Structure formats: structure tokens, C-alpha cells
Amino acid sequence: MSSTTSIPEDSNTELSYEPGLFGAILSFLIPGLGQISQGRIAKGLLFFLCINIFFYYGQFLGQWKNVYLPRAKNLPVMELKPMGFSIRIPNCLSYRMQYGAQFWVGASAWPAIYQWSKYDEDEDCPADPILGKYQRTPPETELNLLQNRSDRAWDLGWVYTVIAGLLNIMVIYDAFAGPVPAQKNKDTRNKG
Amino acid sequence: MNEFIFLSAGYYWHLPILIVMVSLVYSATRHDDWPTIALEAYRWGTRMISFLGMIGLFLYISTLIQ
Numbered sequence: 151m152s153s154t155t156s157i158p159e160d161s162n163t164e165l166s167y168e169p170g171l172f173g174a175i176l177s178f179l180i181p182g183l184g185q186i187s188q189g190r191i192a193k194g195l196l197f198f199l200c201i202n203i204f205f206y207y208g209q210f211l212g213q214w215k216n217v218y219l220p221r222a223k224n225l226p227v228m229e230l231k232p233m234g235f236s237i238r239i240p241n242c243l244s245y246r247m248q249y250g251a252q253f254w255v256g257a258s259a260w261p262a263i264y265q266w267s268k269y270d271e272d273e274d275c276p277a278d279p280i281l282g283k284y285q286r287t288p289p290e291t292e293l294n295l296l297q298n299r300s301d302r303a304w305d306l307g308w309v310y311t312v313i314a315g316l317l318n319i320m321v322i323y324d325a326f327a328g329p330v331p332a333q334k335n336k337d338t339r340n341k342g
Numbered sequence: 343m344n345e346f347i348f349l350s351a352g353y354y355w356h357l358p359i360l361i362v363m364v365s366l367v368y369s370a371t372r373h374d375d376w377p378t379i380a381l382e383a384y385r386w387g388t389r390m391i392s393f394l395g396m397i398g399l400f401l402y403i404s405t406l407i408q
Contacts, residue, residue: 196370204363306353320371329372
């Protein structure tokens with residue numbers, strides 16, 4: 151198929167469902183749930199399966215140790231200084247920025263917040279009775295081993311989980327406002 | 343076959359899931375129509391494969407030049 155193949159316009163420009171904030175919140179909690187609540191069941195299931203498979207596959211590649219929030223309490227605080235303002239970034243994010251994207255996958259990434267709020271990686275804390283050590287910050291020595299002795303799958307794994315989170319932002323937008331119509335894009339390009 | 347030694351690096355085999363999932367989700371956020379979603383997903387899939395393939399080809403040729 152050549153690259154000039156035109157994408158046909160969607161046959162129904164009038165939406166037969168009502169996108170909105172409620173759907174967006176549901177899609178944030180569980181990918182695709184917002185679309186399912188709007189009656190777009192097949193599409194919701196597609197989002198649910200794709201994003202969850204992608205996210206958990208990424209965790210599997212990282213030996214289930216690449217989604218976490220560290221306390222990093224002994225590390226220096228990072229500050230951004232745009233236009234003279236000083237903005238302190240919480241250590242948990244400045245030393246694990248990947249979680250800023252993983253967060254958007256919804257409830258699947260919440261165990262990391264729970265583990266961060268309850269356990270300190272510098273102390274030898276016991277496993278949680280329900281979650282165990284799932285999405286808890288691994289000890290530094292273990293992280294070094296994972297990154298140095300594996301076949302780069304650990305790094306590839308966190309990239310997958312990050313992409314899954316970013317894809318869900320588009321899913322949330324779809325639930326909030328419906329799909330971005332192709333025709334509108336074409337018009338914008340022609341005007342430009 | 344030394345030319346294909348890069349395929350022995352296991353992480354390349356994880357790429358298809360990336361291409362399929364990203365193409366499908368991206369296309370489904372742009373359209374509601376299933377045939378259109380499938381067509382757009384196919385187009386994005388081929389674009390990504392071409393892009394990654396070009397990088398792979400460039401790296402392969404650069405190793406031959408050395």
C-alpha cells in the first residue's frame with residue numbers, strides 16, 4: 151500500500167455517544183473503561199487489552215522491578231528555576247522521572263504510590279501482606295545488578311511501561327472529547 | 343551468518359508488540375470507524391517499521407564502512 155492512500159472520513163461525523171469528564175476519569179482509572187461506559191465497548195476493550203498488555207509486558211521484561219517511586223531522602227533536592235522562580239521537584243519524581251509517565255496508566259501503577267508512602271527503601275522493611283514487594287523500590291545493589299547483568303531488557307521494559315502511560319493520555323482524551331477528526335486535521339494543514 | 347548477528351540480541355524480538363500496540367491505540371484514538379482504524383494502524387505500523395528499519399540499515403552500513 152502506498153503512503154498516499156487516503157484515510158476515509160468517518161461515516162458518522164455526529165457522535166452517537168457523549169464524551170466527557172466522567173468517561174475521562176474512568177479511562178484514567180482503568181484504560182478503556184470510559185469508552186465502555188459511553189457504549190463504545192469494542193473500542194474500550196481494545197484500549198484495555200492493548201495498554202494493559204503493554205504495561206504488564208514492560209514490567210515482565212523488567213523482572214517486575216521497573217515501576218516504583220523511590221523516597222531518595224538522602225539525595226540532594228533538585229530545583230528548577232524558570233524566570234527567576236524556584237520550583238522544587240519532589241525527590242521521588244526527580245530521581246524516578248519515568249513514574250511521571252507510568253502514573254497515567256491508572257490504577258495499575260498505584261501500588262508504587264502505596265509502597266512509597268508506607269515503606270522506606272533504605273530500611274530493611276518486610277514484604278507487604280497483600281502486595282509483597284510489588285512496585286517497591288528495589289535496593290541499590292539489586293538495581294545495579296538488573297541494569298548491568300541483564301540483556302538490556304530491564305531498560306526496554308521501563309520504556310514500554312512509560313509508552314503505555316503516555317498512550318493512555320490519548321485514550322483519556324478520546325474519552326473526554328472523542329477522536330480527533332481526520333477532516334479537521336486536513337483542513338488545518340490546507341490553511342497552513 | 344555474521345550479517346544477521348544483530349538478531350541474536352534478544353531485545354529485538356520485543357519490537358513487534360511495541361509496533362502493534364502503539365499503531366492500534368494511536369489509530370483508535372483518531373477514529374471511531376473500525377475499517378478506518380485498521381487502515382490507519384496499518385499505515386502507522388509500516389511507518390514505524392520503515393523508520394526503525396532505516397536506522398538499522400544505517401547502523402549496519404556504518405559497521406561495514408569501518
